Amino acid sequence: MEFTLPRLAFLLPAAGAVVVYMFLRFVVWAPRTGSTASSVSQHAFWVGIIGWMASSLHGAMHAGQIPPGTDTAPNTPDQLLMVLGWPVAATLVVHAIGQWSYPAPRQPRRHAELSVRRIRDFLPRGLAWTTAVIFAGTTATLAWISGMPGFEAVQAATAPDGGYIRPAQPGRIPGAELAAWLGGALLFLAIGTLLVLWLIAHRRQLETLDADDNRALRTLAMNRLLRTVATVASGLAAVAGNFAMLTPPGVVPSSMFNPAAAANIIVLLVMWRWRHGELPSLAAIDKQREAALPHRIGHPAARLSVSIGAWLGVIAALPLFAGLFLIPALSEAGSWGMPGWVAVIAALILLAIAAGELLTGTNYGSAEAAVDWPRQPVSRGLLGTAITGAALLLLVLVLTAIGQARLYEAPAWPAVAGLTAVVLLAGAAALWTVRRRAIPASGEGTGLDGALRAIAVYRAARTLAAYFVVQAGVLLMMLSHAFTPLFEEPTSFVPQDQPAIMTAGAIIATLGVAIAVTPVRSLLRALPRPAGPRLESTAP
DSSP: OOOOOOTTTTHHHHHHHHHHHHHHHHHHOOTTTOOOHHHHHHHHHHHHHHHHHHTOOGGGTTTTEEOSTTOOOOOSHHHHHHHHHHHHHHHHHHHHHHHHTSOOOOSSSOOOOOSOOOGGGTOOHHHHHHHHHHHHHHHHHHHHHTTOOOBOOBOOEEOTTSOEEEOOBOEEOOHHHHHHHHHHHHHHHHHHHHHHHHHHHHSOOOTTSOHHHHHHHHHHHHHHHHHHHHHHHHHHHHHHHHHHHOOOTTOOOSOOOOHHHHHHHHHHHHHHHSOOOOOHHHHHHHHHHHHHGGGTOOSHHHHHHHHHHHHHHHHHHHHHHHHHTSHHHHHHTGGGTHHHHHHHHHHHHHHHHHHHHHHHHHHHOBTTSOOOOOSOSSOHHHHHHHHHHHHHHHHHHHHHHHHHHHTTOOOSHHHHHHHHHHHHHHHHHHHHHTTOOBOOOSGGGTTHHHHHHHHHHHHHHHHHHHHHHHHHHHHHHHTGGGGHHHHSOTTTOOOOOOHHHHHHHHHHHHHHHHHHTOOOHHHHTTSOOOSSOOOOOOOO
8 A cells, every 4th residue: 555645744734733833822821911711711712613624524525436537536545544634633633732832830839739630520421422422323334334335437428419328427445445544534533532631631720720710621622622523523424425325337326315414514513502611700700791781881882883793793604604505506616616705704794894884974973073083993913914814815826826727727816816806895995984974072972983993994904804814725725736736746746635735724714713703892992981880801
């Protein structure tokens, strides 16, 4: 058995691991205050998000199939190792990095507990049993396909007049061979999960958290790990189900329904909705904030700004959720599919920001009031992130254009450039509406006009920065095959997806999502509020 792995098969994932570590360290550690309960909670959240994004088995959906013609699918040992091994390894490594990225103790004296920490002391029992059932179901599915025979692909035959006599039909490798690869990935996932659970249980205590928060943090980390692992395990069963859907030549399939794929979608939705818990100290603060917040923002324009922020999340979530059910159609749309999906979400958010500013100026603005422009509505960090994201998107477009030209396929950059121009126009509209009529500076409205303008500009700049980064990640995942001629000799490559590039794209897209949901609480705290007791919180 011979394996031929790309040159960057390990270099790019290693670079991605370093980026993830630096990002998580940035989230959890603050130079002045150190790690707090709020930063630790955000750290755990992003470990779960990045781990989930890195676990995508999209490249393995056609594993074991032999497509007719010039199409490619992972069916050789080196291809199966890449498409099955990297998502599983990336999931486990991200969660392990999450534990290693916590700051070391800095106090001269350390507090150590004498009790022995065991996995079962922190393990969420209901989720653990659910994950075990999913693993058992996947094992049964692999046993089912192990007895299926393989067969060669059938090429299309045409009549002299150009009509089809026999349509093309894909083949498949022996079921026992694919079951062995999927079983190896499942076993690797199970052993790696146990090791990461052990790491979570035996990680050092965080000195900035009390005993209850430290215990809850371990349970929270195990919760996020098991939810992702359960989704990956059900995804392996879905791959086996796709393999089983292929029928030998001349046999008419009795049904096109894939029960394993349907179960995978159900598991995905259940794991999304599974309660993840919260640190006790933050739960108490959230209850106090919910009780006090409605009385702290007194001006109607300020309340409208807060409501717009909530609606922006809804506007982004609806097309995002709808797109999950349209991924096959988006993939068939080529260069306009997935990039168009990202561009539509960004454009809708920017247009909603513009509509909110128009509504604010119409309802609460006055032509006689003096305009209060914010001094620096966008921080240097966010501005630098937007510029870096735009440069990254441009670099990806250039590299993929070169690769697609060498593959003699239609380039994707014209479509992406056009979509980006539409997003930039929507961003310009959002920034232009910030020049609305000013809110009179009297009573509770003193300083309000400048604060609301700063929030709108920040939201628009944040959306543009997130679009650049997410779009670059999506292109890397969608056009990973275009990097093959950049790394291989022109006479030796076969166009195929590069799992290492896809993993890097998933990580970059996740960082873009992180930018998109960066809160504006620091600006909201600048809104004028009526006199009354203030609630102190360490939340960002």
